[in-house]
Each structure stands twice: as C-alpha cells, then as structure tokens.
Amino acid sequence: MVLVATSGDTGGAVAAAFSEFTKIPVAILFPKGRISKRQEAQLTGWGPQVQAFAVEGSFDDCQRIVKEAFRSEAWQSRFQLISANSINLGRLLPQMAYFAYASCLAKARHQTSTGFIIPSGNLGNAVAALWAQQLGFPIREIVFAHNANQTVPIFFASGVWQPAVTQSTLANAMDVGNPSNFERVLDLFPKLEDLRERASAISVSDEEINETIRQGPTQWGQVWCPHTATAVFVVNKHLGIGKEVNGIVGHSKAGRHKQNSENTWVVVATAHPAKFESIVEPLVGRKIEVPASLQALLEKPSQVLTIGPSLECLSEYLLKVSDVV
16 A cells, blocks of 8 residues: 655646556545645545545654655555655656756756755655765755744754744645654764855745736746746845844855855746646736646545544554555
8 A cells, every 4th residue: 555645736646647557455544624626636636546545634644644654564464565756766766857957957958056945845855866976976056945943944044953843835835843864864964064055045925026026927938937046036135144034034055155156056837827827827916727627626526534643543544445455
C-alpha cells in the first residue's frame, strides 16, 4: 500500500501515477478544508483503488499519522507500506534533474552560476536543489521562499529550531509548521554557518502574495499561483537580505552580494493558477483557462472519507475500504 500525506498539490501526482495499478491500493491524507476545491478534485477522483482521507487537522497532523504508521510493525506486516512524495528519496533523487539542467542552461547563457528561489513548505524541492548543489552543479545559492509559516526563516535568523502551529495562508500547499525534510537539510549542513553559506529563507505574507499576483500580468506578463508568487515577491524585492521583509529574514553570507546585477536567478514555479481560481481571478480581473487534464478530473465523482487526526482513526476506516486485509 502506498501511504501519502499531502499539503494539497503533489498528492494528486501520486494518485495519477498509481491510478491504473489496481492491485496497489493508495491512501492519501490531506488536511480537511485547507486545500482548494480543485486541488481536492485531483486527490479524490481516481476510483476505489485511490482512497483519499480528509483529516480534521493540519498537514503536520497528516504527516505525523503517516510516520506513525511506518514506525508500526503491525502496519508494515499487514499493509507492506511504501511511501511517496518527498518522504521518499525516490522522488527527491530524480527531482534534482530540474536543478541540474536549469543551472547548466543558465551557466551556458550567462557564463555564471545561478541562484534558485524556491517556494517552500515541507522542503522537498529545496532539499533536491541542495543535493544538486552539493554534487557540483553551478548553483550559487538557494533561497527558501516561505509563506507566513516562519519556522524555517526563524531558524536561519536565530539558530533556534522550534516547530510551530500551522497557519492557514493563501499558499496552502506550503502551510507546514514542522517540515520533515529539514532533518535532511541539517544532515547535510550540521553547522548553521555552513548552511547560511549556501542558502537563506524569507517569509512572505498573504498581503504580499496578493499584490504579487495582482501585478503579475502587467509586470511579468504572467499569472502566478499563490505559491509561485512567494518566490516572485522575493525577486520583486531584489532579494533584500539584511532588510526587513515581513519581520523575518533568513540571513546568509551569500546575501551580501544579492544586489549584484550580474547575478542570475531562477524562480521555481509550482502549481497552475487555475487550481486557485477563487484567489487569482479576482486579482487579475479575468477567468483563468482550466487545463484539459484538470477539467477531466473536475467532471469525475469524488470519493473521500473524513477522519480524525490520529492513526487509530485511519485504521478504523482503512480496514473497511482496503482489499488487502
């Protein structure tokens, strides 16, 4: 059984990947009421072999339940669990190819190494970038663009790791108060000063996300989703490390030269804006065309069960729907 916790976006990719493998059941946990309707459609419209569970809690609760299941010998023996999303190295390793390719392309075009600005929540994408950097690809530095969940930016600024209660924001797939992939960041850089040499973190508020989306068509000729908008906001502020951005700035030694016009930057885009039409369309003043693949899912019947935020609640319902017990 594939057991997955998702904050809203990448869980749909897991569902799509396994939807035709009817002998491999998939259980996807997502935070109830904290993702968009169209995100939910991408999780719940795949038929009986992909069972979505709306957890009455945050993404951190979903992730905790999944980890408890993997630590349970009873669960492992009964379901033969395998993981997906960024909890599984099998996603992060090929994901490095994006950063490897983009950095080499930028190097060829501009004859310099590039920096990456990555919308960040559970930090899977960010870890893949750090690994590509460690392998020697021409990545100058990495900026983690977070929403109002400031656990990581506070750590960069203070050196104190203190997971917090998740706040709901417009960039909901990044609503993570205790990102599990930060363990991998610390494994790579046990010393904070070494991490600051390679990366930094900035928090972006909902108001700043709104304004960035609103200005997108005029300033960039693009319509941004709320997640991509966090990274674009960092660009719009010229990566003002050392200045106050929404109260929290993750400092880095590399930040001293961020104002240099010769430096190149790659903004890592995330979701399609059509998945967040209720946020984006009023800001840009027009309808966003829905991709055909998403429209097909919106027309399918939804299958979802609501459970409490505990492994016991998942067990109770899973035993009813799973054909492997």
